[in-house]
Amino acid sequence: xxxxxxxxxxxxxxxxxxxxxxxxxxxxxxxxxxxxxxxxxxxxxxxxxxxxxxxxxxxxxxxxxxxxxxxxxxxxxxxxxxxxxxxxxxxxxxxxxxxxxxxxxxxxxxxxxxxxxxxxxxxxxxxxxxxxxxxxxxxxxxxxxxxxxxxxxxxxxxxxxxxxxxxxxxxxxxxxxxxxxxxxxxxxxxxxxxxxxxxxxxxxxxxxxxxxxxxxxxxxxxxxxxxxxxxxxxxxxxxxxxxxxxxxxxxxxxxxxxxxxxxxxxxxxxxxxxxxxxxxxxxxxxxxxxxxxxxxxxxxxxxxxxxxxxxxxxxxxxxxxxxxxxxxxxxxxxxxxxxxxxxxxxxxxxxxxxxxxxxxxxxxxxxxxxxxxxxxxxxxxxxxxxxxxxxxxxxxxxxxxxxxxxxxxxxxxxxxxxxxxxxxxxxxxxxxxxxxxxxxxxxxxxxxxxxxxxxxxxxxxxxxxxxxxxxxxxxxxxxxx
Numbered sequence: 448x449x450x451x452x453x454x455x456x457x458x459x460x461x462x463x464x465x466x467x468x469x470x471x472x473x474x475x476x477x478x479x480x481x482x483x484x485x486x487x488x489x490x491x492x493x494x495x496x497x498x499x500x501x502x503x504x505x506x507x508x509x510x511x512x513x514x515x516x517x518x519x520x521x522x523x524x525x526x527x528x529x530x531x532x533x534x535x536x537x538x539x540x541x542x543x544x545x546x547x548x549x550x551x552x553x554x555x556x557x558x559x560x561x562x563x564x565x566x567x568x569x570x571x572x573x574x575x576x577x578x579x580x581x582x583x584x585x586x587x588x589x590x591x592x593x594x595x596x597x598x599x600x601x602x603x604x605x606x607x608x609x610x611x612x613x614x615x616x617x618x619x620x621x622x623x624x625x626x627x628x629x630x631x632x633x634x635x636x637x638x639x640x641x642x643x644x645x646x647x648x649x650x651x652x653x654x655x656x657x658x659x660x661x662x663x664x665x666x667x668x669x670x671x672x673x674x675x676x677x678x679x680x681x682x683x684x685x686x687x688x689x690x691x692x693x694x695x696x697x698x699x700x701x702x703x704x705x706x707x708x709x710x711x712x713x714x715x716x717x718x719x720x721x722x723x724x725x726x727x728x729x730x731x732x733x734x735x736x737x738x739x740x741x742x743x744x745x746x747x748x749x750x751x752x753x754x755x756x757x758x759x760x761x762x763x764x765x766x767x768x769x770x771x772x773x774x775x776x777x778x779x780x781x782x783x784x785x786x787x788x789x790x791x792x793x794x795x796x797x798x799x800x801x802x803x804x805x806x807x808x809x810x811x812x813x814x815x816x817x818x819x820x821x822x823x824x825x826x827x828x829x830x831x832x833x834x835x836x837x838x839x840x841x842x843x844x845x846x847x848x849x850x851x852x853x854x855x856x857x858x859x860x861x862x863x864x865x866x867x868x869x870x871x872x873x874x875x876x877x878x879x880x881x882x883x884x885x886x887x888x889x890x891x892x893x894x895x896x897x898x899x900x901x902x903x904x905x906x907x908x909x910x911x912x913x914x915x916x917x918x919x920x921x922x923x924x925x926x927x928x
Contacts, residue, residue, distance in 0.1 A: 503629060503904070507897025509827035509860035510633060511772035512626065514780045515810060517802075518607060518650060519789030522836035522846055523854035524875040525799060528594050529566045529575050532873040533838045537561035541839055545876055550837060550847040551601050552792055557847075559874070560840035563796060572865020579803040582811035588865040589814055589823070589858045591925055595869025595878035598834055598850045598885045603651035603787050606833030606850060609885050611656040613916055620660035620905075622889055623778035625914040627659075627666040628905060629898045634775030637737060638669040641771055641779050643764040645805075648786025651833075657780065661907045665722045668780065671738070671767075737774050738767060751812035757801075762809040769816055772826050777896075789832055793845035814858055823859040827895050829888075831855030838874040852878035855888065857925065860895045868924045886919030894921045 524530050536542070536559045564577035570587030583590070600606025605615035612619040620628070623640040632639040642657045650656055657668030708718065740748070743766065751766050752758030761783055768779045783789075783806050791798040810830065817823040835853025836846035852871035858864060869881035883891075890900040893914060900919055904911045 503899045503902035505894065505897050505899055507630075508825075508862075508895045510825045510896075511776060512778050512827045512829065512892060512896060513768045513772060513813070514622075514778070515806075515828065515830040516607075516610070516780060516782050517789050517806070517830070517832040518782050518784050519603065519787035519791075520606070520832045520834045520836060520848055520853075521789050521802075522791065522795065522799060523594070523849075523852075523871070524836070524838060525562055525564050525795070526577050526579060526803070527575065527592050527854045527856065528871060528875055529564075529577070530562070530838065530871075530873060530875045533559055533875065534561045536838075536874065541874070541876070545872060545874060548837070548849075548851050548876060549601065550839070550841075550849075552841055552847050557839040557841060559838050560795075560844070560846060570865050574865055574867070579799060580807045582807045583814075586811050586814045586858070589818070590856045590864050591858065591862050592854060592856045592867045593869060593883060593888075593922075593925065594852075594854050594867055594871055595880055595882050596831070596835075596853050596855050596885075596888065597878045597882055600833055600850055601848060603790065603833060603848075606848070607651045607656055610831075610833045612660065613886055613889055613914060617652065617655045618660055619912075619916075620662045620666065620914070621657050621668065622892065622914065623657060623668050623780060624659040624662055624666040625893065625903065626778045626896060626898070628662055629893070629903045630777060630896060632775065632777060637771070637774060637776050639777045640666070640668040641776055642668040642670040642782070643767060643779070644670070644782040644785040645760045645764060646785050648784075648788070650782055650785050651787055661912070662905055663718060665718060668778075737770055740766060740770075747816065750816060752808035755808070757805050758808050761806055762812065765809040765813040766816075769813060769820075769822070772817075773820070773822055790848075791836065791845050792847065793842040795836070795845050798845075817859065824861050825859075827860040827892065828858040829855065829892065830857075835875070838876055849876065852876055862895075862925065863928055868922065881922075881924050883922055884919070886915040887922055890915050890919035891922045891925055894926075 524533060538558050538561075540556045540558055541547075564579060566575055566577055567584070568574065569576050569584040572588055574584075574587040574590060574592060576584040576587060598606060598609050600609045600615045608617060609615045611621045613622070623642075627639040640657070644650065654667075654670070657670065659665070659667040740753075740763070745754075747766070748754055748762075751762040753762040753766065755762075761781070764781045768781055771779050784802055789799070789802055814823065814828065817826055817828070831854065834848050834850040837849045839847065841847045852875060869883060870879060871877060872879050893900045893903065900913060900915045900921070904913055906912070
């Protein structure tokens, strides 16, 4: 008897071939759908799974994050952290009982500057908010005010860099880049990570604050235009260029880039450029609608303060942030006072009064709008600067940099609001209770977005790198229900 034909060599019938081929087409469609998902985001450019694979994912409490960055350092003791002893000691030098600090600009022994604010408790939680922020005071029950933040950045360049990247030195990926790398995008037709400024002022340290560092350049933030500039430069196709011509040009460029990429596989900038072209082509259909505010009602525009001269610039950005997160953008960073305008070494009353007035209504409008649309529970909103201000005076009527103890707040992501976390000492100089370093803040933000900071790893030259540089602890006080 002849041996039976091995199974692998048995010819397929027409019906079997159609059955197997049909299943394959389904797999191709699934692969396309997963192309930008977190399941496939956990690979390095070379295709090797990053350390830990996708095991860094956690149940997410927020799909997106809006980081409201007050550049220059807002004074916590004039906004969210009242200190009666500051006024009691006004005009006197800091008592020796308080641990001394190094200040970058102020002179040793500068007298304490009184706080001229009026304070009141707001909301069911009785949160203290100063009279500089009447609109945010109305959102008090949504805020988790973190009074015990601290950092290592004594000056703006290092402070802004650390609040964005975890390090006072340039070269590391920004927090938004880690989100892009670890969690991927929710909308492949829009950037995963967007940056908006309220002016054309240069943020201290420049674009490195939203750069991808040693990661592939495709994870860097995309800065949109500000002020009177075109919001998305060079996106619109010229009128005399049809779709067929545009597709042909992009296909030709794609072939040239692919040929070059084969010869230079380590140049991630080229890969980012190719992806940028592809994203730009997809954005031509999606992005104009995302950033077009024409369909917003007058009531919504008024809610944000878009109809007021002093608030219109930041109001536009806050409204854009809402439109972007509701379309699946993961990380949106808004710079208020771009160019370190919150840096009140002198004239803090005039400086902070104007900046609070231009920011207060738009941020409160953002919180209220997210909440009424059912988006606040799935969006994490973070507010703060690179550091706070000292209780001691500088130049008579200003305050110096204070990275030793300052305030930030979070809202949304299912967090229980109307409460404070941590504390500074009696004059607001040092964080003394439940201290949260920048690494702890980053660890907590990543946790809320569904990524374990201790397992989210990128292999850089064989070294496992983490967003929190092997430091940082998720704050249980912030997460506490």
